[in-house]
Structures are given as C-alpha cells and as structure tokens.
Amino acid sequence: MDNQLFTPFTLPVSGVTLPNRLALAPMTTYSSTEDGTITAGEVEFLRRRAAGGLGTIITAACYVERIGQGFVGQWGCDDDRHLPSLRQVAAAVRAEGAVALLQIHDAGRMSDPAVVPAPRAPSAVPAARPNALTPRAMGEDEIHASIAAFAAAARRAMQAGYHGVEIHGANTYLLQQFFSPHSNRRDDEWGGDLERRMRYPLAVARAVRAAVGRQAVVGYRFSPEETEEPGITLDDTLVLLDRLAALELDYLHISLWDYTAGSLRNPVDLRRRTPLVVEQLRGRVPLMAVGAIETPEQALLPLTDSADLVALGRVALCEPEWPAKVRAGQAADLRLALPPVNGDQICTLPRPLYERIVSRPGWVKIAAE
Numbered sequence: 307m308d309n310q311l312f313t314p315f316t317l318p319v320s321g322v323t324l325p326n327r328l329a330l331a332p333m334t335t336y337s338s339t340e341d342g343t344i345t346a347g348e349v350e351f352l353r354r355r356a357a358g359g360l361g362t363i364i365t366a367a368c369y370v371e372r373i374g375q376g377f378v379g380q381w382g383c384d385d386d387r388h389l390p391s392l393r394q395v396a397a398a399v400r401a402e403g404a405v406a407l408l409q410i411h412d413a414g415r416m417s418d419p420a421v422v423p424a425p426r427a428p429s430a431v432p433a434a435r436p437n438a439l440t441p442r443a444m445g446e447d448e449i450h451a452s453i454a455a456f457a458a459a460a461r462r463a464m465q466a467g468y469h470g471v472e473i474h475g476a477n478t479y480l481l482q483q484f485f486s487p488h489s490n491r492r493d494d495e496w497g498g499d500l501e502r503r504m505r506y507p508l509a510v511a512r513a514v515r516a517a518v519g520r521q522a523v524v525g526y527r528f529s530p531e532e533t534e535e536p537g538i539t540l541d542d543t544l545v546l547l548d549r550l551a552a553l554e555l556d557y558l559h560i561s562l563w564d565y566t567a568g569s570l571r572n573p574v575d576l577r578r579r580t581p582l583v584v585e586q587l588r589g590r591v592p593l594m595a596v597g598a599i600e601t602p603e604q605a606l607l608p609l610t611d612s613a614d615l616v617a618l619g620r621v622a623l624c625e626p627e628w629p630a631k632v633r634a635g636q637a638a639d640l641r642l643a644l645p646p647v648n649g650d651q652i653c654t655l656p657r658p659l660y661e662r663i664v665s666r667p668g669w670v671k672i673a674a675e
C-alpha cells in the first residue's frame with residue numbers, strides 16, 4: 307500500500323526530512339538501571355521499531371532532573387554521565403534510517419513516591435488520584451533551574467546524536483501542571499490567570515529552541531483537556547497553541563488515548579479534538595496525532611483531518627513491523643495483540659515493560675491462548 311502514510315515530510319524549522327508520516331509514540335519501558343542508564347533491551351526495542359519502518363522514533367520520557375523522575379526504571383538525561391547511554395539509542399535508530407527524537411520530561415507532582423518521596427510542583431496541591439502525595443510548591447529559583455534543566459537536556463540530546471527533542475507538555479506532568487488551574491494555584495508571575503499559567507511551558511519551549519538552534523528538531527506534546535475541576539479546557543488549550551505556534555517549533559503532538567474520541571470534559575461534545583486543533587493552527591505548525599490507531603485505514607484518518615503525522619503506540623508494541631507490512635500489502639497479517647506466550651521475546655519488549663503490561667489487563671491487547 308503506497309499511500310499518504312509513506313510520503314516524506316520536511317519539518318519547517320529544522321528542515322529535517324522525516325522518511326514517512328509514521329512515528330513511534332513515546333513509551334516508557336520501566337527498564338533503565340537505578341541511576342537512569344538505558345539497558346540493552348530498550349535499545350533493541352527501539353532499534354527493531356526503526357527497522358520495521360517507523361520513520362521517526364520518539365523515545366520514552368527521559369527525566370531532565372532527578373527530582374522530576376516519574377517512574378521506577380525511567381532513564382535520565384539530567385547529567386553528562388548519561389551521554390554514552392543516550393548515544394546508544396540515537397546511533398541504533400539512525401543506523402536504521404529513522405529520525406531519533408528524545409522525549410524530555412519532568413513528572414512534577416506525578417512522580418512515583420518510590421523514586422521521589424518529596425516531589426515539587428507549581429503548588430502544594432496533590433493530584434486527584436488515590437494516595438497522591440502533596441507536593442511542595444516550587445520556589446522562583448527552582449522554576450528557573452527547571453527551565454534551564456530542559457534546555458541542558460536538549461543540548462545533551464544533540465551532543466548524543468539525536469535529530470532533536472520532543473518536550474513532554476502532556477499527560478498531567480510538570481508542564482501541564484503549570485498550565486492547569488487544578489495544579490497551579492500560584493499568584494505570582496507563574497500562575498493566577500491563563501496568561502501566567504502559560505508562562506512556564508512557553509518559557510521551556512523557548513529555552514529549548516534557544517539551546518539547540520534551528521538545525522535541531524523541537525516538538526511539543528500537549529493534552530488538549532483534563533478531567534479535573536477546575537481543569538484545562540479545550541478553549542484554554544487553543545490559546546496555548548496560538549502561543550506555541552508563534553515559537554519556532556517543528557511540530558505539535560496532540561496526546562490522545564483514542565483518536566476518534568470527543569471531549570473528555572463534556573460527554574455530549576463528540577467532535578474529534580484534532581480537527582478543532584487543526585483549525586486553530588491554520589497550518590502554522592505541523593501536527594502529529596495518536597490514539598488507538600491499529601489499522602492502515604485508522605492511520606489515514608488523522609491525515610484526512612489535515613494532521614501531518616501519525617504516532618503508533620500500543621500497536622507498535624505488538625507489531626514492530628507495522629509500516630513494513632502495510633507497505634508490502636500485508637495489512638491482513640498485522641499482529642494487533644501480543645502473543646499469549648513469550649510476547650516479550652517475539653515482540654522485542656523489555657522484560658519490565660512486559661511484566662507491567664501483563665499485570666494491567668486491558669492496557670495493551672493480549673491474544674487469547
């Protein structure tokens with residue numbers, strides 16, 4: 307099938323050409339060592355997806371400061387000692403002809419207490435989930451240090467041979483926490499009204515671009531809404547996107563669990579989020595979309611909606627050769643669920659990721675025995 311999914315795409319600021327429209331969605335693998343070093347299984351996991359034809363590989367979220375580590379087994383880009391580790395992935399992905407992007411991340415109040423027992427966040431407000439810790443409100447100096455840490459991590463990514471970075475501004479983590487009226491109750495220049503709630507994410511985006519120059523790819527992932535009350539509405543997000551579109555970003559990445567879903571906040575609003583975002587962006591910056599895409603027909607829908615790029619997450623865990631098979635006209639042979647036995651070996655999944663998947667039924671499909 308030689309269709310729109312396989313046409314190259316040149317990013318507007320960096321001028322980097324992505325070989326096709328398909329990206330590996332960023333996926334945490336819980337498999338790095340305690341000091342944040344990547345393991346061989348993770349390198350192989352990413353290498354195989356690049357070899358399978360995904361033109362862009364976005365890595366798992368990588369913490370930019372230890373205090374912002376989100377998960378056990380997350381890898382780090384907070385220090386130059388991680389350069390050898392970071393290089394391994396960039397080299398493996400490039401060797402397969404794909405574009406390598408490091409996702410840079412800070413979890414803020416969403417850190418796993420097992421790794422960060424005393425987290426910090428915009429305000430001392432716990433997340434709306436069971437047993438959430440109450441974080442400490444960040445001081446002004448910490449906010450500046452955090453922005454600088456994102457910039458330093460992006461610089462490190464370029465030193466390690468990546469084509470660029472994706473700033474993780476989605477999924478309830480620190481950037482989103484500054485933007486959200488639930489987690490940001492500040493009344494200083496970093497919070498109080500929409501304008502000031504946008505200040506930190508915009509400052510991170512500017513600092514990252516300034517750190518890496520125009521040759522590097524800089525993308526930004528965002529969640530269009532959140533369920534908390536008060537919480538981010540689509541209208542808030544459209545304002546943020548206007549501001550982001552004025553910065554020199556190569557793409558924006560809308561984070562969705564189901565591409566076809568309507569509003570998270572308003573059950574009667576069934577309109578897909580992506581066309582609303584496309585309308586707001588008016589072609590100023592390319593858009594990547596994601597969410598429960600399994601078949602080639604489903605992958606074409608975002609492009610039909612005038613998004614430019616499509617990310618595959620869970621289906622690429624099950625089917626590392628998704629693009630190669632689709633391109634060869636073998637869509638009927640796509641594996642849309644993990645095999646019930648030896649799924650980690652067959653699909654090249656790091657063991658800790660596989661164990662998490664098995665322990666959380668319904669998260670990633672597993673075929674019946």
Ligand SMILES: Cc1cc2nc3c(=O)[nH]c(=O)nc-3n(C[C@H](O)[C@H](O)[C@H](O)COP(=O)(O)O)c2cc1C
Nearest residue numbers: 331332333334366367562563597598599618619620
């Ligand atoms: C195992 C797993 C780990 C994930 N880790 C991340 C991550 O590190 N960063 C991120 O932005 N999203 C993460 N996500 C969300 C995915 O990038 C994607 O948005 C989501 O899985 C929906 O796409 P899909 O239906 O194609 O899987 C993760 C999802 C899964 C299943």
